[in-house]
Amino acid sequence: MQTAKATDIRLALASDLTIWRSFLAIAELGSLTRAAIYLDSNQSLLSRQINALERQCGCRLFTRTGRGVELSETGTRILEQVRELLQGAQQLETDIRSNLQQPVGRVTLGLLPSISSALVGRLFSHMREYHPAVQLKILEGSSGQVEEWLTDARVDLAILYRYATLPEHEQKLATVDSYLVGPAGDPLTGGGDIPVSALAGLPYILPSAPNGLRNALDAVARQDKLAVVPVIEADSLPLFKSLAEQEHLYSVLPLHAVWNEIEEGRLQAAKIADARLQRSITMAMSKSKGPARAVQVVAAAICTIVDELGRRGMWHSTAQDIAMA
Missing domain, CATH: 3.40.190.290 (D-Maltodextrin-Binding Protein; domain 2)
Incomplete structure (x- = not known):
């Protein structure tokens, strides 16, 4: 039996992964608006992409509702296959990038203005010196905005204040008087x-x-x-x-x-x-966005800077508390 060759593969609907990423974002978020924010795109462009995709497929993939959009029967049936396709492509990209000596990619950081003034300049200098292939994108907002960006995966990392018990997925960086x-x-x-x-x-x-x-x-x-x-x-x-x-x-x-x-x-x-x-400064990481190695080195740099500023008396860093214990 002759083994199929890679050159025998013919792609039509699956040739453009970008449009399927849009499909997945809309399916998971249930809204063109929220998907546009997540993808740093705009609603009209996504609507045109999905309309074109539905014409190519010859069927409806979404049903429009008063609250947003829902997957049609066909859309529901292909959802997991699309997710596996994109996860496989992402893993391929991750494997390729993991062979590079330096992390590469853009990392989006969401934080409050009062923390931004202390961290961002030092973080930029650190990344420029040690990881020049990593680009930073900074979003400033209120606590509610930063948490919403994190939920929508509009940011890769979020720096927040907490006054009560910390959520399990957040790392405590410092205690602030x-x-x-x-x-x-x-x-x-x-x-x-x-x-x-x-x-x-x-x-x-x-x-x-x-x-x-x-x-x-x-x-x-x-x-x-x-x-x-x-x-x-x-x-x-x-x-x-x-x-x-x-x-x-x-x-x-x-x-x-x-x-x-x-x-x-x-x-x-x-x-x-x-x-x-007193309040805690915490760091939370999005589970679904950003180049993994680049996010990790930015997170590590933030921890280093917070510890350094703690030694200067700006706050009580968690690293200091552990050392004194």
């Missing part, structure tokens, strides 16, 4: 640590709820019967810092958010000696 931040020369923030009772009755600029720090601060204020009321609410870190400096307002922030301003003598900060206002 909260600081009362005020203008230069302010006597309240010019000494050592302060008790939480010292927060009562001050003119604040604070983030609007819902916000992790605001929720924790409001809970402590209720428990201790303290008047901690903002005179202005904002969701802009630069605005917090400028109004604290220029209008003599106070805010409650992590030290790393005002590190440069304190070094320049523009602001002062006193640690609030209350564990209820």
